[in-house]
Amino acid sequence: MKILVAVKRVIDYNVKVRVKADGSGVETSNVKMSMNPFDEIAVEEALRLKEAGTAEEIVAVSMGIDRCQETIRTALAMGADRGILVQTEEELEPLAVAKLLKALVERESPGLVIVGKQAIDGDHSETGQMLAAILGWPQGTFASKLEFETDSVNVTREVDGGLEIVKLKLPAVITTDLRLNEPRFASLPNIMKAKKKPMETLTPAELGVDVTPRVTVVEVVEPPKRKAGIRVESVQALVEKLRNEAKVI
Amino acid sequence: MAIYRAPIRDMQFVIHELLDAQSCFAELPGGEEASADIIDSILEEGAKLCESIVFPTNRTGDVEGCRLDDGQVRTPSGFKEAYEALCTGGWMGLACDPEYGGQGLPHTLSVFFEEMLQSSNMSLALYPGLTRGAYVAIRAHGSDEMKRTYLPKLVDGSWTGVMCLTESHAGTDLGMLRTRAVPDGDGSYRVSGTKIFISGGDQDLTENIVHLVLARLPDAPEGVKGISMFLVPKYLVNADGSLGERNTFSCGSIEHKMGIKGASTCVMNYENAVGYLIGEPHKGLQAMFSMMNHERLMVGQEGLSQAEVAYQSAADYARERIQGRALSGVKSPDQPADPIIVHPDVRRMLLTGKACNEAARALLGWVSLQVDIAERHPDAGMREHAEDLVALFTPVIKAYFTDYGNEVCNLSMQVFGGHGYISEWGMEQLVRDSRVAQIYEGANGIHALDLAGRKLSMHEGRLIKRYLKILEDFVAEHRQDKKLDEFIAPLSGAVAALEDATRWLAKARMEDPDEIGAASYDYLRLMALVSFGYMWARSAAIATGKVEGDNTGFYQAKLTTARFFMKRLLPQTTALVATLRAGSRSLMELPAESF
Ligand SMILES: Cc1cc2nc3c(=O)[nH]c(=O)nc-3n(C[C@H](O)[C@H](O)[C@H](O)COP(=O)(O)OP(=O)(O)OC[C@H]3O[C@@H](n4cnc5c(N)ncnc54)[C@H](O)[C@@H]3O)c2cc1C
Numbered sequence: 086m087k088i089l090v091a092v093k094r095v096i097d098y099n100v101k102v103r104v105k106a107d108g109s110g111v112e113t114s115n116v117k118m119s120m121n122p123f124d125e126i127a128v129e130e131a132l133r134l135k136e137a138g139t140a141e142e143i144v145a146v147s148m149g150i151d152r153c154q155e156t157i158r159t160a161l162a163m164g165a166d167r168g169i170l171v172q173t174e175e176e177l178e179p180l181a182v183a184k185l186l187k188a189l190v191e192r193e194s195p196g197l198v199i200v201g202k203q204a205i206d207g208d209h210s211e212t213g214q215m216l217a218a219i220l221g222w223p224q225g226t227f228a229s230k231l232e233f234e235t236d237s238v239n240v241t242r243e244v245d246g247g248l249e250i251v252k253l254k255l256p257a258v259i260t261t262d263l264r265l266n267e268p269r270f271a272s273l274p275n276i277m278k279a280k281k282k283p284m285e286t287l288t289p290a291e292l293g294v295d296v297t298p299r300v301t302v303v304e305v306v307e308p309p310k311r312k313a314g315i316r317v318e319s320v321q322a323l324v325e326k327l328r329n330e331a332k333v334i
Numbered sequence: 335m336a337i338y339r340a341p342i343r344d345m346q347f348v349i350h351e352l353l354d355a356q357s358c359f360a361e362l363p364g365g366e367e368a369s370a371d372i373i374d375s376i377l378e379e380g381a382k383l384c385e386s387i388v389f390p391t392n393r394t395g396d397v398e399g400c401r402l403d404d405g406q407v408r409t410p411s412g413f414k415e416a417y418e419a420l421c422t423g424g425w426m427g428l429a430c431d432p433e434y435g436g437q438g439l440p441h442t443l444s445v446f447f448e449e450m451l452q453s454s455n456m457s458l459a460l461y462p463g464l465t466r467g468a469y470v471a472i473r474a475h476g477s478d479e480m481k482r483t484y485l486p487k488l489v490d491g492s493w494t495g496v497m498c499l500t501e502s503h504a505g506t507d508l509g510m511l512r513t514r515a516v517p518d519g520d521g522s523y524r525v526s527g528t529k530i531f532i533s534g535g536d537q538d539l540t541e542n543i544v545h546l547v548l549a550r551l552p553d554a555p556e557g558v559k560g561i562s563m564f565l566v567p568k569y570l571v572n573a574d575g576s577l578g579e580r581n582t583f584s585c586g587s588i589e590h591k592m593g594i595k596g597a598s599t600c601v602m603n604y605e606n607a608v609g610y611l612i613g614e615p616h617k618g619l620q621a622m623f624s625m626m627n628h629e630r631l632m633v634g635q636e637g638l639s640q641a642e643v644a645y646q647s648a649a650d651y652a653r654e655r656i657q658g659r660a661l662s663g664v665k666s667p668d669q670p671a672d673p674i675i676v677h678p679d680v681r682r683m684l685l686t687g688k689a690c691n692e693a694a695r696a697l698l699g700w701v702s703l704q705v706d707i708a709e710r711h712p713d714a715g716m717r718e719h720a721e722d723l724v725a726l727f728t729p730v731i732k733a734y735f736t737d738y739g740n741e742v743c744n745l746s747m748q749v750f751g752g753h754g755y756i757s758e759w760g761m762e763q764l765v766r767d768s769r770v771a772q773i774y775e776g777a778n779g780i781h782a783l784d785l786a787g788r789k790l791s792m793h794e795g796r797l798i799k800r801y802l803k804i805l806e807d808f809v810a811e812h813r814q815d816k817k818l819d820e821f822i823a824p825l826s827g828a829v830a831a832l833e834d835a836t837r838w839l840a841k842a843r844m845e846d847p848d849e850i851g852a853a854s855y856d857y858l859r860l861m862a863l864v865s866f867g868y869m870w871a872r873s874a875a876i877a878t879g880k881v882e883g884d885n886t887g888f889y890q891a892k893l894t895t896a897r898f899f900m901k902r903l904l905p906q907t908t909a910l911v912a913t914l915r916a917g918s919r920s921l922m923e924l925p926a927e928s929f
Contacts (some may be wrong), residue, residue, distance in 0.1 A: 099339075115886040162375060270387075271379045273424035273437055280372060 086196035086255075087142045088131040090165065091186060092124040094149060094156040095206040108304045111206075120156050122268075123201025125163075126261040129268040130231065131199055132164045139233050142166050144193060148177055148185055154284065161279035162271035168284040173296060175289075179207075181296035183215035188292035190220060195256065197238075202227050202260040213260035223253035229264040336647045336760030338389050340381035340450045343888060344692060348699040349373055351876050352869075355442055358703055362710040364438050373443060380425065380447045387419045388454035395457050395596025396763045400537075402588050407536040407598045413458055417539045420451075421491035426462055430469060434485035441709070442702040448632065449695070452639035456767050457596030459639075461494050461534050463632050468495020468546055471625035472565065475613035483571055484544055493542040497625055498529040498566075498602060506780055508619065509557035513549040515564055515609060525549050525566055525609040528586075528601065531774070535600030536568075536585035542577060543568040545602070546625065547609060548618050555616065563618035564609035583607040593766030626775065627728055631701070633775040634731035637739020638694045640768035644746035645687030647761065652680055652749055674749070682902075683745040689899040690738045692892075693866035696873060698735070701727045719800060726789050726797040727865075729781035734862035736771035737778060743768045779855060786839060786854035798836055805829045805868060812871070817878050821871045824900040828864045828907045835860055835911055842917070852918030860910040867904045870896040 096102055097117040105112050120128075134140040145160035147153040148171040157168035171185050190198060203210035217224035225231075225240030229248070232239040242249045243262045271279075289296045317323045327334045349355045350370060359365030391412040398410035420426060429444035430436025444466075452459040469488045472480060472495075487493040504510040513527025525547055529535070536543065545566040554560030569577040582605045589599040613621040652675040656666065660676035674680045704727075707720035747754035747761040754761040772778050790798050809826045812818050835857055842849035877892035884890070 158371070158375065159379075162379065270383050270419070270423055271375075272422065273376070273379075273428060275424075276375045276379055277367065277372060277437060279375070280369070 086134075086140045087144065087193060088134065088140045089186070089190060089193055089195040089198045090124070090127045090131050090143060090145050090160065091182070091198070091200040091212070092128065092145050092147050092156050092160050093121040093201070093204045093206075094118050094147060094153045095121045095204055098122060098205055104305050104307050108306060110302065110305050118152070118155075120159050121201050121204045121206075123203060123205070123261050123263075124160075125268040126263070126265050127199040127201055127259075128160045128163050128165060129266045130259075130261060131197075132269070133266065134197075134231075134233075135164070140197070144169060144195070146171065146186070146189055148173065148182055150174060157284060158279050159271065161282045161284075162276045163269060164275060165282075167282055170284065170286045171289060171292065172286050173289050175296050176298055177296055178298055178300060179209045179211035180215055180299070181289075181294065182212050183219060184294045185289060185292060185296070186212070186216050187219050188294055190216075192292075197256060197259065198222075199259045199261060202262050210260075213258050217258040220258070222256055222258050223251075224258045224260070225251055225253050226260040227262040228259050229262050231259065231265075335758070336392075336643050336764065337650055338385060338453055338643045338646060340377070340385060340453070341642060341646075341691075341695070342377050342381055344695060345377055345446050345449075346374065347873075347876075347888075347892075348696050349442070349446065352696055352872060353442075353699055353703055355440070355699075355703060358707070359440050359442075361712075362440065362706060363712070364432075365440055365706070365710065367438065368440050368443060372439075376428075376439075376443055377446065380450055383419060383423060383425070384450040384454040388416045388451060388458060391416050391458060391596070392455040393760060393763070395455060396593075396767075399595035400588055400598040402536075402585060405584055406538060407585055407588060407600065408538050409598065410596045413596060414539050416455070416458060417461065417491070420462060424490075426465065426491035427489040430466075430489045431473065431485075434469075434473075434481070435489045440703075440706045442699060442706055445631075445635065445698060445702040449635055449639050449642070449698075452632075452636055453643050455596065456636055456640060457594040459636075460594065460597040461537065461539060462491065464497060464534055464629070465491065465493075465495040467497065467625040467628045467632070468544055470628045471546060471563075471621060472544075472612065474624045475563070475621040476565070480565065480610065480612070483575065484565070484567075487542070488544065492540060493544055493567075494534055494537070494540050495544045495546065496532055496534045497622065497629070498532050498535070498545050498547040499622065500529060500531045501527070502530050506777060508548065508561065511548060511550070511561065513547065513604065515549040515551055515562065515611075517551075518608070521610075523551075523564060523609045523611060524606045525564055525583075525604045526606055528603050530601050531589065532600045532602045533597055533774075535598065535602045537598055541569070542571075545583075546612065546622065547604065548622060549609075551615055558619050560616055561618040562615050563612045563621045565612050566604065566607050566609040570608060581607050592769060593763065594770055627724075629775050630728050630732040630781075631698070631705075633771050634733075634735035635698060636771040637735035637737070637768060638691060638698065639739075640764050640771075641687055641694075641739040641742035641746075642691050644743040644761065644764045644768075645684065645691055647759075647764075648687065648746035648749035649675075649684055651753075652684060680749055683749050685895065685898045686745055686903065687742040689870070689895050689903060690742060690866065692873070692895065693869045693899065694735055694738070696869040697727075697865055698731060700869070701731060722793075722797045722800050725792070726785070726801055729785040729789065730858055730862050730865065732775065733772075733778035733781040733785075733858055736768070737859075738862075740765065740768045740772060782854035782858040783851060785861070786857045787850050790836065790839065791843075795836075795840070802829070802833060802836070805832075805864070808868065808871070812875060815875075818871070818875055821874045821896055821900055824904050825864075825867045825871045828867050828904055831907050831911045832860055832864045835914055838915055846918060848918040848922055852921050853914045856910045856914040860907055860914065863904060863907050863910070866899065870899045 097119040103112045131143045143165040145157050145165040146169045147157050200213045227243045228240045229243050230241035237254050239252050356370050359368045395410040401408045427436035429441045432438040465488050501511050515523040515525045547564045547566050548561050570579045572578045586601040586603045655674050656671040657674050660672050665672040665676050704720040704723045708717050711717050743764040750761050753759050812822050873892050874896040877889040881889040
């Protein structure tokens with residue numbers, strides 16, 4: 086089985102995100118960028134499936150500007166076999182990403198697509214679901230455990246009430262949750278091998294996908310500053326304030 | 335809590351912009367692998383490992399320390415897991431020979447990785463650091479069979495290496511050491527004696543430990559000319575490479591000490607232990623120097639690594655801690671006080687750390703590149719030139735980096751006020767941990783003597799002449815550049831002072847042997863400061879060309895820090911020249927009884 090894994094270049098989770106002065110978005114120039122943490126989990130799961138003999142090849146794909154190649158290299162250094170970059174300067178929305186992934190699925194015919202449950206920049210949590218829908222494939226979202234059978238997979242999902250197990254017929258789309266696994270660090274020999282692994286560059290036009298944004302960003306603003314706390318004299322005063330001022334109870 | 339983020343941007347500045355290391359590597363056989371993107375990946379992935387796996391073990395290691403349990407040393411919790419992560423990631427063999435399983439990358443890259451490792455946990459980093467040194471010594475002096483048996487295990491980290499020189503009565507003066515080795519008849523030897531202060535002499539990280547022990551053969555001449563080096567493994571190795579019998583030596587006790595509590599410091603008793611001669615009889619000290627020269631640069635780097643963590647933590651604290659108002663008027667009107675970073679004296683402490691750390695990183699990077707050239711360059715003249723610089727700078731880096739490193743740890747602790755003195759903040763640990771680096775691997779005073787006594791006179795002064803030539807050429811090249819005047823002018827003055835001191839020393843040594851001893855420490859500091867000045871001037875020359883249009887503030891900060899260095903640290907050279915020229919009399923006059 087071949088596995089397609091999508092990896093997104095996002096602002097590193099350690100970086101304090103700042104809104105651009107003109108309110109058009111967040112500051113990304115000269116900010117440390119890394120692989121979306123949920124996508125690291127996706128790569129790790131694919132690697133484990135390969136190590137277990139369930140999969141033969143892992144293709145890591147990323148979409149966006151040229152420098153997304155670095156993110157693909159990270160996946161290759163973790164152990165993925167080859168990379169595909171869909172290069173575009175356009176701000177990609179989940180639907181566009183899903184369409185691009187669909188086009189790649191048609192080219193590559195993988196038996197499984199694994200993506201993160203969401204990217205930590207946009208927090209959309211839409212791409213995997215949209216991809217499954219437009220492919221007409223089953224989906225196992227927020228996965229915390231995968232168990233493979235001959236032509237199906239049992240996915241343990243993290244849902245509000247606890248865990249839910251669904252059985253999907255392959256091929257399928259999986260989106261990863263935090264507890265699925267703990268991603269490995271790239272080893273030094275693999276970092277060096279990664280450089281020699283093949284990486285292909287395509288464009289949305291070549292894949293026949295229109296990625297023009299459909300949503301207009303009106304304004305991006307910082308969340309309001311937290312006000313300093315106060316000390317209340319008694320429990321009654323606290324209840325009073327919560328009820329009448331904060332209006333939360 | 336101390337914080338640590340690997341200074342990747344500054345490392346990239348040194349490697350790519352200051353040293354243009356990639357082009358240098360390309361001239362070395364096997365160096366072409368180290369392309370810019372590989373270098374960046376190594377820094378980034380290495381940083382991830384160090385920050386998230388190794389750094390969290392630093393405080394635990396200090397609190398728990400090592401224990402001796404029924405003859406077996408136990409390292410603090412978390413050490414084994416972190417050590418194994420380094421091994422499975424293949425990081426131990428970064429710059430080692432591919433023939434023995436290494437990655438064959440340039441030594442310079444390994445040095446940058448080691449800075450991160452040491453910053454993350456200096457105690458833990460000692461185990462692989464000494465192993466690297468043992469690898470160097472065995473590779474240079476061991477027999478082929480010895481190399482085949484031991485090197486792959488040291489390269490992948492499944493065994494560690496340690497160095498065993500010191501005895502209770504023989505520290506600096508190794509000529510007095512008493513451990514004996516007698517031939518066993520089958521080509522091996524039996525080693526007996528007691529060594530003290532052996533770092534990593536025993537530990538529970540690996541299944542075997544390779545001791546490199548200095549000892550005397552029965553026919554050995556007195557003094558340093560009668561010392562041989564032996565490989566003494568904890569477990570003997572069978573012909574098929576598997577582990578055999580336990581060798582007859584053991585750890586008698588471990589020391590209770592000021593810092594680096596996660597690194598075991600062992601008393602080792604060898605009782606007829608099986609050992610194998612490395613290199614020639616009576617030439618053990620020379621062979622051990624292969625290891626020690628490597629270790630000396632590494633120990634120097636310990637100073638930088640601890641000062642980096644201290645500086646980062648202090649800078650973070652100074653931006654958050656509010657106390658008092660700025661002398662020039664309120665800076666944070668919405669708060670009851672200003673952050674302490676507004677105070678000039680706090681800035682003095684922080685900038686001293688920043689200016690010294692960045693200069694030290696650049697200087698060590700430059701010298702490491704010389705190590706690579708000395709080892710691999712096809713041209714013999716280039717190799718010799720590089721070797722000269724490495725020999726000249728080894729004592730400077732060992733002694734000055736550890737001195738300033740401890741000082742910056744102290745200054746950074748000062749920035750925390752009383753909180754710096756409280757253990758939870760992690761600052762006092764840095765002061766304690768960094769302190770040992772001024773003592774071990776040869777006390778710093780001995781390195782000053784090595785520089786002023788030995789290195790200056792080697793090959794009729796060729797080493798220092800070559801370095802002075804580099805400095806003069808650099809100054810001449812940039813003298814006309816108006817934009818650089820504020821950096822080149824002070825550097826030029828300091829270079830002249832170094833030349834003057836070097837000449838004075840050459841003359842004084844003829845007149846009175848004590849003059850060298852009396853002047854050596856000041857001379858070493860002088861040379862270090864001039865070299866930091868050289869690195870800052872080089873950095874400034876790059877930054878002036880890139881500062882315009884740079885919205886990150888990186889190049890501006892380089893220029894501002896270079897200015898601070900030239901104005902506030904480099905002038906110490908004036909005082910050093912004065913004390914150095916004051917001569918030995920004021921030191922030697924007072925009779926011992928009057929102390
Ligand atoms: C934590 C720790 C770990 C160590 N790890 C190891 C290890 O792994 N392996 C190992 O073999 N050793 C190790 N050592 C030993 C260390 O290298 C020695 O302590 C060091 O070399 C100094 O020797 P000494 O303690 O005998 O001091 P001494 O030699 O007694 O020196 C005392 C002082 O006198 C000065 N002095 C001595 N001779 C001269 C001279 N000729 N001219 C001017 N000044 C002089 C010295 O600079 C020093 O300040 C370790 C020590 C410590 C504390």
